[in-house]
Amino acid sequence: MKDIRKKLSELKELALKERLNIAEEIRQLESKLHGGNHNNNSAWSKVKLSRLIERPTTLDYINIIFDDFIELHGDRLFADDPAMVGGIGLLNGRPVTIIGQQRGRNLKENLKRNGGMALPEGYRKALRLVRQAEKFGRPVVSLVDTQGAYGGVEAEERGIAEAIARNLKEFFAVKVPIIVVIIGQGGSGGALGIGIGDTVFMLENSTYSVISPEGCASILLRDGSKAQFAASIMKPTARDLYFFKVIDEIIEEPAGGAHTNPEVAAANIKNAIWRELVRLMPLPKEQLLKERFEKFRKMGVFFEKQDAKKGILRRLFGRKNNR
């Protein structure tokens, strides 16, 4: 297994150097690799791992990956949201803007951080920092770890829906590379609110879904106790989403999960981010934005009758939907 992994990373390096187009081959290999692991790791166990209180948080990773990080506060409109952090740090000596949701490492801190559930001011702070990064030509790294946006009365009063919608739209217009890493829970619109990017990575044991398994069980299956079953049918794991082409790459965690050795997990994240930024930074702005849009434009699975008319060759060899 280790050999395959080593070979695979060599292959990737090679592809990058030689500008070979073997993404599809790599994808298949990786899918197989993670598929091997998958059998003894059910979706539910991943859900539980992604929620572990010991799991490294955004600030933990920031402190290991980036040098001289300075946190910047406030959305300049209403307040500072402790559930969303952001600032500037150095990645191998080069300035980068970092944003991400921050949950608490213990019960007390979780209270302050609102469990990593950001309010509208959190999303507006993130947008402010991204705009700032764009102005000065810094790339953006977004670390996603939230069970969802906060849905309370004050969130509604200050327009949580508008804040997320604005971010979704604006992130597509930002003329610097954005790298997204889902490090824990990717909870629905709250995660997507800072989850638009040129490259979307996912840690091996993180999840990303439209609703929590518990929510799915109680709303769709009408039985709150069926969360485990719901997790398996919702396909929220990194492997599933890689297969769906919703994410670009899976970042490996140390055996047992990121919390067993945060340094190793952070090093893997750092390598992945660095590799992508080296690739993306020289690209022309128009190409960057076009590719970012087209990447998300393709997501979705449906039938379209006229496809059938376009000839048998196209049907056999053409790009089908995302599956």
Added chain:
Amino acid sequence: MSVLGKVRAWFRGEYSRKHKLITHFIKDGDERLFVEKKHECPACHEDLNQPELEEAMYVCPNCNHHFRITPWERIKFTADGGVFHEFASDLESQNPLDFPDYEKQIASDMKKTGLKEAVVTGICRIERKEVVMAIMAFQFRGGSVGSVVGEKVTRAMLLAAEKGLPIVIFTASGGMRMQEGIFSLMQMAKTSAAVNFLEERKIPLFIVLTDPTSGGTTASYGMLGDVILAEPGALVGFAGRRVLDGTIKEKLPDNFQTAEFQQEKGFVDAIVSRSDMRKTLSFLIEAHADAQRAWK
């Protein structure tokens, strides 16, 4: 028919074929209209008779409650002569997650509503001004946004940008279609991204929030209009009120998550009753289209 008329008709036909448009004529007595014979107002429990309700555009004359209506009814009330050229009508849902019973639910809603999906998109005229229009149907799977709805709304925006036409979207949605899992979530990204194309070409986007609009629909294109209108009393919010009642034990304000609440908090431009909607949209379209020329 004169020769000229024939030539015009041929061109129109050719155009429709190219863009795969299906033309609907929604007239009085259309079988798709007023299929739900509601006789009691859900708000004030007043007994109403059918012709009276039809006359009042499905608004309770007693308490001004705006009933939920289907896309066809909306077209009849909004488009000139009830003429609507529908595009992307052949898109149908798949079951990407193999979610239990999802195909059955889709099939039964298709049968029940006569719609293919929870949105109808097309081109029509409002007081002689051509617009792209997308109308969501709460009757179909709670108006939830899956791959098809996301794709159709995105195509509507891209078409508007391409043809330089203003676009009007009537929203009615419970949120994202959870049966499609992550694909439904990604429709939020896709539709919001398409708004940038409208902005680039200075095409106005008008959103009309109708009862109910919540979840991911509000948190994507629902809140990205240049002008955001709402029907009186419409539920407009992010997290479902029932979820809130259960989990967060705060006392909720009486008008919480209504169109009026959103206007008070600054997220809705104007609340427009159904009878004034056509006139208001027409004025807004004109004001946006002619400003640059008019002030030269």
